[in-house]
Amino acid sequence: MSELKADKLVDGTLAWRAPPPPLVRRIATTISNVWYELRKSRTASIGAVMLVLLFGACIGTPWLATHDPIKQNYRERLQPPSEKHLLGTDRMGRDIYSRLLYGGRRLVTIAVVAVTLSLVVGVPFGVLTGYFGGLADTIGMRIVDGLLAFPGLLLYLLFVTVAQAWKFEGVMLDVVLVGALALAGMPEKARLARGSVLAEKQKEYVEASRAVGDSPARIALSQILPNILSPLIVTATVRLGFVILIVAALSFLGLGTPPPTPDWGSDLSAARDYMETHPLIAAFPGLAICYTVLAFNLFGDGLRDILDPRLAER
Amino acid sequence: MTAADTLLRVKGLTKHFTLHGDIYSKLAGEKTQVLKAVDGIDFHIQRGETLGLVGESGCGKSTTARLVTRLIEPTAGEVTLKGEDLLAFSRRRLKEARKEIQIVFQDPYSSLNPRKTIMHILSRPMEIHGLAHSWTEKREKVLELLRRVGLGIEHIDRYPHEFSGGQRQRIAIARALSVDPELVIGDEPVSALDVSIQAQILNLFRELQKEFGLTYLFIAHDLSVIRHISDRVAVMYVGKIVETGPAAALFDKPLHPYTKALLAAVPEADPTKPAPRLTLQGEVSTPIDPPPGCRLCGRCPRESAVCAEIAPPLVDVGDGRQVACHNL
Amino acid sequence: MAETVLALDELTVRFRLRRGDLTAVDGVSFSIERGQTFGLVGESGSGKSVTAKAIMRLIPDPPGEIPHGRVLFEGSNILDKSDTEMRALRGRRIGMVFQEPMSALNPVFTVCDQISDALRTNLGLSKAEARERVIELLSLVGIPSPQKRLDSYVHEFSGGMRQRVMLAMALSCNPSFLIADEPTTALDVTIQATILELITGMIERLGMSLLFITHNLGVVAHACDRVGVMYASHIVELGDTREIFANPQHPYTVGLLNSIPRLDGQAKYLTPIAGSVCNMMDPPSGCKFHPRCSHAMDICRREIPRLKEIAPGHLAACHLHDRGTA
Numbered sequence: 001m002s003e004l005k006a007d008k009l010v011d012g013t014l015a016w017r018a019p020p021p022p023l024v025r026r027i028a029t030t031i032s033n034v035w036y037e038l039r040k041s042r043t044a045s046i047g048a049v050m051l052v053l054l055f056g057a058c059i060g061t062p063w064l065a066t067h068d069p070i071k072q073n074y075r076e077r078l079q080p081p082s083e084k085h086l087l088g089t090d091r092m093g094r095d096i097y098s099r100l101l102y103g104g105r106r107l108v109t110i111a112v113v114a115v116t117l118s119l120v121v122g123v124p125f126g127v128l129t130g131y132f133g134g135l136a137d138t139i140g141m142r143i144v145d146g147l148l149a150f151p152g153l154l155l156y157l158l159f160v161t162v163a164q165a166w167k168f169e170g171v172m173l174d175v176v177l178v179g180a181l182a183l184a185g186m187p188e189k190a191r192l193a194r195g196s197v198l199a200e201k202q203k204e205y206v207e208a209s210r211a212v213g214d215s216p217a218r219i220a221l222s223q224i225l226p227n228i229l230s231p232l233i234v235t236a237t238v239r240l241g242f243v244i245l246i247v248a249a250l251s252f253l254g255l256g257t258p259p260p261t262p263d264w265g266s267d268l269s270a271a272r273d274y275m276e277t278h279p280l281i282a283a284f285p286g287l288a289i290c291y292t293v294l295a296f297n298l299f300g301d302g303l304r305d306i307l308d309p310r311l312a313e314r
Numbered sequence: 315m316t317a318a319d320t321l322l323r324v325k326g327l328t329k330h331f332t333l334h335g336d337i338y339s340k341l342a343g344e345k346t347q348v349l350k351a352v353d354g355i356d357f358h359i360q361r362g363e364t365l366g367l368v369g370e371s372g373c374g375k376s377t378t379a380r381l382v383t384r385l386i387e388p389t390a391g392e393v394t395l396k397g398e399d400l401l402a403f404s405r406r407r408l409k410e411a412r413k414e415i416q417i418v419f420q421d422p423y424s425s426l427n428p429r430k431t432i433m434h435i436l437s438r439p440m441e442i443h444g445l446a447h448s449w450t451e452k453r454e455k456v457l458e459l460l461r462r463v464g465l466g467i468e469h470i471d472r473y474p475h476e477f478s479g480g481q482r483q484r485i486a487i488a489r490a491l492s493v494d495p496e497l498v499i500g501d502e503p504v505s506a507l508d509v510s511i512q513a514q515i516l517n518l519f520r521e522l523q524k525e526f527g528l529t530y531l532f533i534a535h536d537l538s539v540i541r542h543i544s545d546r547v548a549v550m551y552v553g554k555i556v557e558t559g560p561a562a563a564l565f566d567k568p569l570h571p572y573t574k575a576l577l578a579a580v581p582e583a584d585p586t587k588p589a590p591r592l593t594l595q596g597e598v599s600t601p602i603d604p605p606p607g608c609r610l611c612g613r614c615p616r617e618s619a620v621c622a623e624i625a626p627p628l629v630d631v632g633d634g635r636q637v638a639c640h641n642l
Numbered sequence: 643m644a645e646t647v648l649a650l651d652e653l654t655v656r657f658r659l660r661r662g663d664l665t666a667v668d669g670v671s672f673s674i675e676r677g678q679t680f681g682l683v684g685e686s687g688s689g690k691s692v693t694a695k696a697i698m699r700l701i702p703d704p705p706g707e708i709p710h711g712r713v714l715f716e717g718s719n720i721l722d723k724s725d726t727e728m729r730a731l732r733g734r735r736i737g738m739v740f741q742e743p744m745s746a747l748n749p750v751f752t753v754c755d756q757i758s759d760a761l762r763t764n765l766g767l768s769k770a771e772a773r774e775r776v777i778e779l780l781s782l783v784g785i786p787s788p789q790k791r792l793d794s795y796v797h798e799f800s801g802g803m804r805q806r807v808m809l810a811m812a813l814s815c816n817p818s819f820l821i822a823d824e825p826t827t828a829l830d831v832t833i834q835a836t837i838l839e840l841i842t843g844m845i846e847r848l849g850m851s852l853l854f855i856t857h858n859l860g861v862v863a864h865a866c867d868r869v870g871v872m873y874a875s876h877i878v879e880l881g882d883t884r885e886i887f888a889n890p891q892h893p894y895t896v897g898l899l900n901s902i903p904r905l906d907g908q909a910k911y912l913t914p915i916a917g918s919v920c921n922m923m924d925p926p927s928g929c930k931f932h933p934r935c936s937h938a939m940d941i942c943r944r945e946i947p948r949l950k951e952i953a954p955g956h957l958a959a960c961h962l963h964d965r966g967t968a
Contacts, residue, residue, distance in 0.1 A: 204421055205424075212492075
């Protein structure tokens with residue numbers, strides 16, 4: 001060992017012994033690396049910019065909003081966009097701009113939490129059943145098949161109807177919705193994860209890990225999982241756009257949180273009566289939904305190109 | 315040569331894979347086929363020596379490597395490591411034994427986890443076996459390993475994709491050495507490498523053997539590589555060992571018709587040597603439901619009636635050599 | 643002097659990649675005479691397969707391009723030919739055998755369909771005539787009972803048999819020139835021996851010329867009349883096989899020969915070439931081999947050595963030989 005130390009001093013490479021850099025710096029490097037990668041795909045960078053704006057608006061809602069989204073003002077009903085009301089007012093004189101911000105915040109939160117939850121449950125489920133195989137795999141995949149056989153929309157309707165019957169309100173209703181969405185999204189992630197694991201566990205590094213005596217669970221989750229994340233991240237991102245569409249559709253059909261809670265779907269639904277006279281009232285929530293879904297889809301597609309370079313070459 | 319010098323002894327090691335036909339063939343009452351990948355092989359490795367295991371693709375040499383490391387479970391047979399029955403080990407004892415037998419794989423591109431740094435790849439085995447505790451200690455040991463296999467210490471925080479094939483194989487060797495093993499199994503460790511790099515890695519194997527007193531089970535299909543690295547050689551053909559003996563004697567005067575054929579088929583890098591030719595008939599026999607006799611039956615120039623009936627056992631012919639052939 | 647079938651004149655192939663230009667083949671010249679087998683040896687990434695593809699005009703453009711150089715096949719420059727002329731040349735006049743028969747042969751067609759397809763379009767044979775010819779070809783390449791194997795699919799053949807099918811396909815239209823790109827690399831040594839015997843025997847019998855590309859020096863030693871050694875896009879040494887093996891002049895060739903373990907006698911340590919192959923995206927200045935060369939001099943870092951004749955028919959591109967001839 002003494003010989004080695006001498007080597008290092010001669011090269012002046014003591015840095016190779018230094019402890020890992022602090023968390024803040026590691027995060028900063030990661031962000032700059034991520035941006036560097038994103039620039040490879042125009043689609044992804046456009047999507048990323050759109051998403052940053054979207055999340056910025058969601059986080060900054062309390063500061064960006066100009067009015068209380070629920071407060072009605074009958075003297076200022078159905079106004080066109082003006083300096084006071086940036087996007088005008090609806091039939092109850094509520095500020096559309098502020099309602100969009102609060103509604104978006106709620107919608108995006110529901111979608112992100114639901115998809116994250118489906119990943120957190122589905123991926124380890126798929127990874128472990130796939131890695132261990134045998135009986136665990138058979139039972140696990142039959143459960144997943146059972147869930148897949150249930151049409152998603154039916155599941156949401158069931159959950160929401162039951163929740164409404166039990167007089168769930170406000171946040172509780174949202175929680176039920178998130179649960180339904182997560183449950184419906186779980187099988188897809190589990191299947192995808194399992195498929196990737198089956199391919200990945202043939203690789204020699206997995207055998208090498210077994211040969212040094214690593215535990216099976218640790219090999220599955222710490223060695224294999226990082227290698228199969230790419231397709232999962234892509235699916236999850238595209239799925240986010242889809243989930244937002246579903247949530248908006250449900251409240252459009254009156255199965256979401258009841259008014260006066262700001263909600264793109266129910267606002268759009270309410271604006272239908274004024275389509276001919278005041279089309280802008282319907283246009284804004286519609287555009288907001290479009291923008292959000294487009295942002296997630298663009299980002300997801302671009303991400304796929306970056307993470308799977310073979311596809312991008314075509 | 316005492317028994318204490320024997321590091322690994324394998325007796326009647328067998329691995330059969332049952333090939334499941336589809337449901338229709340089962341309904342039709344067809345018998346399931348058995349692929350006899352390894353079919354009752356015996357060999358032993360003395361401490362500090364290199365046993366070369368050579369054979370063509372599909373002969374079962376890689377399966378043997380995985381059986382000996384218990385990456386797959388044998389159908390039958392015995393594997394004893396330093397006199398202890400490896401197959402009877404409890405899970406905990408097996409984990410300890412893993413420290414003593416390490417393996418270097420063929421493909422340096424798939425044998426290193428692309429998402430882990432070299433530091434992680436080399437320090438993880440130490441962590442598992444409690445060979446290093448603090449971060450600094452692991453770091454020191456990893457740097458030492460890198461130096462030993464001829465890599466720069468600046469490589470420690472890089473990822474496998476930043477290295478060439480030869481460098482990756484050095485990392486794979488360093489990983490095998492990280493737990494201070496006694497037996498290192500090389501499963502075709504140089505066959506994916508270019509000639510000039512292959513020579514570097516072969517030399518590295520030799521240097522490390524001298525330095526750490528390692529014992530090797532070296533598997534390859536390239537006869538000149540086997541000749542170069544091995545003290546003793548075992549030749550495999552379709553799941554069976556057909557000839558073993560000291561490398562020099564076996565290569566200079568092969569006894570089994572298959573060994574002879576292998577040697578005659580090697581194109582040597584010297585135009586003045588005789589051109590490679592095949593002294594057997596037909597193609598490699600199948601390991602799926604093989605007939606009872608000698609596996610070389612039907613291809614062999616020295617065949618007699620008994621060959622189709624009885625599989626020849628491996629018998630001593632003196633000078634530490636064993637051959638499995640009825641018609642010597 | 644015998645008739646020259648193929649001559650490469652300063653052939654250069656470049657790939658324009660997003661990260662920059664990569665010169666895969668740089669000023670490669672050699673010629674092959676009728677009835678001769680020319681071996682192109684080199685390690686992976688040396689440009690030997692790209693050279694073969696360039697001869698067949700199979701370099702995808704973009705990103706590949708051939709900025710200069712000529713490929714003279716029977717006197718005319720292949721690079722000037724139209725795509726239609728080229729299609730007539732491929733298969734019909736120049737046959738090609740690849741390393742991986744599984745990916746070169748189409749898995750959804752039977753062997754007969756694949757081979758007779760070329761026969762019918764190129765030679766205008768009827769279906770029945772083509773079938774007869776396929777049987778003839780399959781027996782020529784040593785496939786037992788060809789009538790029975792005719793309607794099999796590629797996956798039903800073993801590795802060695804697949805390579806025979808490939809060879810039959812390459813020979814189907816009686817080409818005068820054959821390119822074999824690592825035809826035995828994926829095969830076991832005993833099968834390799836039979837395929838080698840088959841190819842060399844076929845060349846002799848049919849009076850064809852062969853460009854044999856391989857990384858295996860042993861194969862070259864026995865299959866080829868002349869050899870070109872490639873390193874990092876250049877031919878570094880060129881000459882008769884016996885001469886090159888007996889009297890290698892370029893340090894890379896010497897290094898390669900010293901890197902091979904021998905079947906006879908046992909050198910405990912090999913003398914490998916130090917370091918690893920240079921990054922072709924950012925090649926070293928001057929001689930591409932100088933960072934790994936034990937004889938490297940100042941001039942090697944500055945100037946790319948040109949191929950010079952150091953003995954009749956024996957060329958090497960190394961500055962070490964400048965002093966000798968000066």
